[in-house]
Amino acid sequence: MQNPEENPWAITSQQNIYDNPWINVTEYQVINPSGNPGIYGKVHFKNRAIGVVTLDADMNTYLVGQYRFPIDEYSWELPEGGGPLGIEPIEGAKRELLEETGLIAHEWTEIQRMHLSNSVSDELCFLFLARNLEQHEAEPEETEQLQVRKLPFKDVYEMVCNGQITDSMTVAAVLRVQLMILEGKI
Template identity: 75%
Template structure:
């Protein structure tokens, strides 16, 4: 019997169906784990997904609101953006925090690494906790029309639990921070 941790998929061929500066979509002709022919599509992300949970000394955090084209709705989430694969993700986190909120932080802790949708994509997200906040001028990209609001952490936690915030990076960051809060490690 094959080791269950070894790849049971056989790739017969692959063809890039779409490619732009951010993603590439490849279709694979495969032999699946049961030995039957099939197809599999993969969305490859050319950047890391970076998230930052800024928390001030009074346990407030900062949410960024924006209209998300892909889901066709407004979304409240922690500051997020992309980081170049192979570059220091912490530098990308610092850049995103400043761009979107105007905040700089003196203390950084990696909260979580996670695959965002490992059934169809290889997107990796790295989420940081930012403390020791200092306000500066925001520097949003020209594709961003952002609204920033300072919210007590407990309110953001309530919003996550009530399903008012559905962005996966934000949900994970808030849940992880809540767990750390309960364990007195936040």
């Protein structure tokens, strides 16, 4: 019997289906774990996903609102975006925070690493807590039409709990920070 933690999939061929500066889609012909032929599609992300929970001295945080094209809905979420693979995730987090909110943080903690949708993609996410904040001018990208809201963290936690916030990175990061608060780590 094969070790259950070893790869049970065999690739017989692969074809590049789509490629742009952000993603690559590959279709694989495979022999699946039951030994039968099959097909699998994979979305490869060319950036890391980065998200930042901010906490000021009064336990307020910042949310960014924007219309999300893929889901055809307006979304309130943490400052987040893509960090190039060639730079440290913390540098991408600093850039995203300044770009979207105008904030510079002088205290950073990595709080979580996770895969966002490991059934179809390899997108890896890094979540950070940013504290000791200083306000500067935001520098949004030309594709971003953003609103920024400063709210008590407890209100954002409630928004996650009642389903007003559905962005997976925001949900995971807010729940992680709430746990850190309950454990006395913040």
